[in-house]
Amino acid sequence: MLRLSIRPFGISSALLLGGCTVQGAPSFSLVGAYFPDWMLCGMIGIAVSVGLRVVFVLTGVDALLSLRLFTYLSLGVITALLTWLIWFGP
Amino acid sequence: MKKVSLSTTSPIGLAIAAVCILGAIGLGVYVSRQDSAYPSSDSGSIDAEVVHMASTVGGRLIALPVHVNQAVKKGDLLYRLDPEPYELAVHQAEANLALAAAEVENQKRLLAVKTANAAVAQDQATRAQTNHDLAARTVERLKPLAGHSYIPWQQYDQARVALNDAAISLSQSHQQADAAQIAIGDLKSSLAAQQAAQAMLDQARYALRQTTVVAPTDGYVTSLRVKEGEILAPSQVLFTLIANDAWYASANIREITLPAIAPGDCATVYSMIDRRTPLRGHVESIGWGVASLDSAGLARGLPLVPREMDWVHVAQRFPVHIRLDPADPRLLRLGATATVEIRHGEACH
Numbered sequence: 001m002l003r004l005s006i007r008p009f010g011i012s013s014a015l016l017l018g019g020c021t022v023q024g025a026p027s028f029s030l031v032g033a034y035f036p037d038w039m040l041c042g043m044i045g046i047a048v049s050v051g052l053r054v055v056f057v058l059t060g061v062d063a064l065l066s067l068r069l070f071t072y073l074s075l076g077v078i079t080a081l082l083t084w085l086i087w088f089g090p
Numbered sequence: 091m092k093k094v095s096l097s098t099t100s101p102i103g104l105a106i107a108a109v110c111i112l113g114a115i116g117l118g119v120y121v122s123r124q125d126s127a128y129p130s131s132d133s134g135s136i137d138a139e140v141v142h143m144a145s146t147v148g149g150r151l152i153a154l155p156v157h158v159n160q161a162v163k164k165g166d167l168l169y170r171l172d173p174e175p176y177e178l179a180v181h182q183a184e185a186n187l188a189l190a191a192a193e194v195e196n197q198k199r200l201l202a203v204k205t206a207n208a209a210v211a212q213d214q215a216t217r218a219q220t221n222h223d224l225a226a227r228t229v230e231r232l233k234p235l236a237g238h239s240y241i242p243w244q245q246y247d248q249a250r251v252a253l254n255d256a257a258i259s260l261s262q263s264h265q266q267a268d269a270a271q272i273a274i275g276d277l278k279s280s281l282a283a284q285q286a287a288q289a290m291l292d293q294a295r296y297a298l299r300q301t302t303v304v305a306p307t308d309g310y311v312t313s314l315r316v317k318e319g320e321i322l323a324p325s326q327v328l329f330t331l332i333a334n335d336a337w338y339a340s341a342n343i344r345e346i347t348l349p350a351i352a353p354g355d356c357a358t359v360y361s362m363i364d365r366r367t368p369l370r371g372h373v374e375s376i377g378w379g380v381a382s383l384d385s386a387g388l389a390r391g392l393p394l395v396p397r398e399m400d401w402v403h404v405a406q407r408f409p410v411h412i413r414l415d416p417a418d419p420r421l422l423r424l425g426a427t428a429t430v431e432i433r434h435g436e437a438c439h
Binding site for chain 1: 099100102103104106107110111113114117118121124127128130132360362365366368427429431433434435436
């Protein structure tokens, strides 16, 4: 049931952002070592959740939230997974 | 400063939190299914077949027209050993063959002589038979005459001795004829010796041909570090030839995602020499076995079972063999790091 509700979202986002697919291998070279794609996605997720926290505090949205830790964590996870799906997903 | 309470329970906040958490879980499940259905590996390597170039014969290296990292075509001369000892061996084998052929001719003449001797012995036997018949008839004729004393008894006695002599001569001549017939023999042994000499010659010629080593396939010369003058033992490897006719990628894929892979599946391979160029390939096979430390042990000994209490077991990986379509040769180097995406990626759209 959950999967059915998620799948259209994933496909539509992939269609919308398909043009943004990066060129090249899902592995990045940094000072002579290769780092996997998911590590980059995780970094982006952390950065986005921290950024959202700052934006929400500044705009006052933060005051509306409860269970903030879980909310920001989930937002970070969603960002990371979506980034992976759009960039490197099948 | 405004105190922020973590225990505020505004319904909007709770709804947003629930949506975010459910969204994260759902997306996580979807991504993990996608990842299992479309396996990938970033620890693959570019692979190719190699030939360890060696000659079956030994000797001094006298010609080495190739140099390290050179590309060669199938049939190109790679190196040549000093052929002189092998030429001498061929000459020796040729002389041996001529000797054996002469021996065959010799045996043929001997055979003719022995055949003639056997014919003579046969004729001798015929003559002995005739003589014996005459002596027998003489005895028959003289017997009644001697009985009536028309001839001296002595004469009859001589005739009987003559018959006895003739019988012995006949027996001897038969034996001689038989012996002469057996002594004729045949050419088998000399013909066999000739065949053996021919085989030795063929072998010597084969060894001579092995002093020239040509490329068995298109490829690249690697790990060549010697020059002309080096002495090589038989079967000693001089360098390694990387075959250039087919390139592969080998990727280790976890066993839990193996069911999603079948031979013939499209694969996108990136050689990390240029991570922007996708190479197209197809799964050729999946490894049937890897050595496992859990089942380590001697073949006939008792199994080696460590005492342990592991609750987490890391998934075993199996090498998946991917044959690459023809690609830019600058990207294909044996052992290069490769990133492999099976059934997806840029080359499989």
